[in-house]
Amino acid sequence: MEEARMQWGRWAKEIQQGKRESFIQHLESRGLIHDVVGDRDLLHRVLTEKRVGFYAGIDPTGPSMHVGHMLPFMILAWAYVWGLPATFLLGGSTARIGDPTGRRTTREQEHSSVRRANIASMHIQLKRLGASIEAYGLKHGYKRQWIWRRALTNNNTWWNKVAAIEWLRDMGAFVRLGPMLGRETVKNRLNSSEGMSFAEFTYPLMQAWDWWVLFRKGCQVQVGGSDQYGNILFGMDCVKQASRNTALQEEKNMLDDELDRPLGITTPLLTAPNGEKIGKSGGNAIWLDKDMTSSFELYQYFVRTPDDAVERYLKLFTFLPMPKIENIMQRQNQDPSKRVAQHALAREFVELIHGQEELHIASQQHRQLFGSRHESDEEKPIAAKPDTGPPESYRSPFREFANRAAGNRSLVFDRSFNKILYSAGLVNSRSESHRLIMKGGAHVGGSSDGTHRVEMRDEVKYQPIREGWPRDKANEFIVDNEFMLLRVGKWKHKIVKIISDEEFTKLGLQAPGWDATMGKVDDGPGKDEKK
Template identity: 30%
Template sequence: MEILQELTWRGLVHQVTDMEGLEKQLANPTTLYVGFDPTADSLHIGSLLPILTLRRFQLAGHHPIALVGGATGLIGDPSGKASERTLNDRETVEQWSQRIREQLERFLDFENVPNPAVIVNNYDWTHSLDVISFLRDIGKNFSLNYMLAKESVETRLERGISFTEFSYMILQANDFWNLFKTRGCRLEIGGSDQWGNITAGLELVRKLSGEEVYGLTIPLVTKADGTKFGKTEGGAIWLDRNKTTPYQFYQFWLNVDDRDVVQYLKYFTFLSQDDIADLAHKVETNPGAREAQRTLAREVTTLVHGKADTDRAEQISKALFSGDIRELSKDEIAMVFRDVPSTVLAKSAEPLLVDLLIQVGACSSKRQAREDIGNGAVSLNGVRCTDVEKVVGVEDRIEGEYVVLRRGKKKYFLAKFE
C-alpha cells in the first residue's frame, strides 16, 4: 500500500498543502522532517503520533529527519496556547533537548538500512544567526498581514502576544529552509495545530528557491468521552519510565474506551488492516473480553518500553485482577500503588483492621469500618476479609513492609510499615 493511502486509512491525514503534488513527490524516496520542542524533560504520548508517522515513512522507503527544537524551545510556540509560555533558561533547554534526542533514537533506524534516519537540533544553525541577517534575509519574506492571519497568532491578539512568540513561525520556517538547502528536505509533518507554522515554511522555501515543497498535518488525538487524550488523574502519560512507569503506561492503554480503541489501534500500532478489522469485530461482538484493548496496550508498551517490561506489566495486571497481590515484590507494590493514598506506620505496629482502615483514610469511623468489613467491601492484599476482629499482623505484610487495602471495587490504600 502506498504511504499516503495507508496514512489515509489510518486516519492520519488531516491537511495536505498539495495532495496531487505530494503523491508525485512520494513516488520517489523523499526526505521529510518532524520537529519536537523540548518543553519538558520528556516527550509524552501526544508526541507518539508524529513519531510513529515518521517511522511509517521510513518503513515505506523515505528519509526521516527528527528535529529537536533547541532554539525554538527557547522561544515558545504560541500554537494552541491561550497565554504566553514561561521561558526556560538555556541550560535547562539543552538538558531537555538531549533527553528528547535519546527518546527519539528508540523509534527510528539510524544504520544498516538504505534510508537511515537523522536527528538534528535547530540550535546548531540558529544560535549564530545575527539579528540583522535574520531580519534582512528571513524576516523580509513575511508580511505583517500574512503573519496576523495565522490562527496561532490571531487567537492570541485579544489577550496579547509578545514579539518573541509572534516571531516563532519565522524561526520554524527557517528550519524548513535550512533542511531544504542542506539535506534536500521536501516535506514537513506536524500536528494539526502546526498548520500555520508549516505553511510559513513552504512560503519561505518557495520565495527563496522557487521550488515547491509540501506540508502534511496529522490530527490531534481526541477521546470519545470529551476528556483530554494522554491525561489521567495522576497527570500526563510520559515516554520516560521514571515519570510514567511501564505498568502505568500499559494500564493507560488497557483502559481505553471501546469507542476509541479501534482508532487508536490504527493510530499507534503497526498491525495490518486485517488484524485491526478482526479486533474491531471482537469489540462489537464481545466487548467484555477487551481483547482489542489488551492488544493495543501490549503493542504500544512494547514499542515504547520493550518486550520485557511489557511482559512484566501484563503479569502485574493479572496478579491484581486475580487478587494474587502477594505475588508482587515490594518494589512492584511501591510502583503500582505509588499514586494511591499511602500511610506510614511503625514497624512494630499490629493494628486492628478496623483501626487501620481509619488510619489510611478508607473509612471515617469505626462504625463505618465495621459495616464495610461485615458487608464484604474490604479486601486485604487482594483477599476479601469479613472478620471485624481481624488483627493486621506481621504475617499480613508483603515482604514484611506493605499491606494493600481495597474498599469497594476501585479504592485502594497502602500501608507501609517501617
C-alpha cells in the same frame, strides 16, 4: 544509489497501475492524515515519483514526550520503514521562545539548567525511539535496507551559528506582515490584556527557517499535529520564497518543477474523553518516560481505551496490518468484556516505546492484579531478564522528573566518579562502577579543559570517564552548580539534580552511599564488596 532509484521507479509504475498502495494511501487508510498542507494530488505524485525526506519537530519544553506527541512520529516511523528518509528535529533553540499557537498567555521562561536537562532527556528519548522503531518494524516484517535513513538533529546546530542579518536577508525580507497579523492566535493575543511579545510573533519564522535548513538537505515534507497547520502553511510559503530569493546562488532554486516544492501533513490531535487536547498544559499527559509513567501505567492507559475508539487507535499507534486489525475487532465484537482489542493495542504500544522486556513486566503486573490471561487473546511473553537496576528503596521518588535523581552535595562534590555513579543508581556497586570506567563504558556530560568548570552548551555531548582522574575532577562537570549528566552504556542515563544535604534529609530521600540515619556519607562496602 542508482539501484535505489531504479527500485523506486519500479514501485512508482506499480502504484500507477494500481498494483501497489502508495504511501499517502497507506497513511490515509490508517487515519494518520488530518489535512494535507498544499495539494493532496501533488503530494501523492511527489511521494510516488520521488524518495523525499520527512521531518517532524518537538520543542523540549518538558522533560519527556507524551502519547499525544506520537502521531507525527508514527508517520516518520512509517516513512522510515518504507525507505523514505526521516528526520527527528529537537527544538533546542525554538524552545527558548515557545510556540504561541493556541496559547492565551506567554509561556513561562525556564531556567537554563532546566532547559538543558530537558534537552538531554528528550535527546536520549528520541534516540531510543528511532532504535525502537527499527526493532518494532522488524517484528512486523520490515527488515532494514541499506537505503533506509533516519536522523536526529537539534536546531541549535544552526541557530547558534546563523547571523540575524542572514536570517532577515534570506527569509524576513520576503515575508509580509499581513498574513502574520491575520493569524487567529496573533489576533486573539493582540486583543487580550496579555498581548504578544515580538519573540512569540516571530516563532513561525523561526520554524520556517528550520524547514529551509532541512529542505536543502532533502526534507520536502513537514509533519505536525493539526494545531500546526498554520505554522506549516506559513513555513511552506517561506521556504518557497527563500529558495527563489536566497543570496547564495548555488542554493537558489526557482522550484519551476512542482514536484520539488515543499508540502506538509497534519495528524489528528489526540484528545481526552472530554475533548481536551492531551498534553502537559492540560495536566493529562501520559508520559513516554517510564520514570514518569511506568510501563504498567502506560499499558493500563491503553487497556482503558473506549470500545468505540480502540479500532482507530490500533490503526494509528501500531504496525499491525489491516487484516490483523479486522480479525482482532471481530474477536472483540464477539465478547467486548475480554477487551481483546485493548490488550492488543496496549501490548503493541508498550513494545514500540519500551521494548519486549518492559512489555513482559507490564503484562505480568496486569495479570497479577486482574486475574489470569486468556492464551487466545495474548501472545506468549518472552522470558524476563533479571532486574539489574538499583534497589527499589534507592530509586528516585521524584517521578515528575524523567530519568532524574536527586543527589545531595556531599554525594557529588569532591567525590570520585565510581562513587557518584553508584549513588545515582546507575550501577549496583562501586566495584561494578570501577569496571565500567576501566572499559570506557561510563560517560559524563559537558566538557572540561582540565583547569576549571566549563558551562555546558545546549548540545548534548558526553565524554568517557577516565580511570585515574582525581577525586575533585567531577566538580568540573557540574553544570550551573545544579546538575550533572551521567550515562552508562548506550542508553542508560541519569540527570542528577544537586540539592543541599539539609534539603535531601528533610525530604526523606535515600541514595546508595548515604546514611539517612546519621545524615552523612557512608563509604562502607558496596553491594557486592567485602568488608
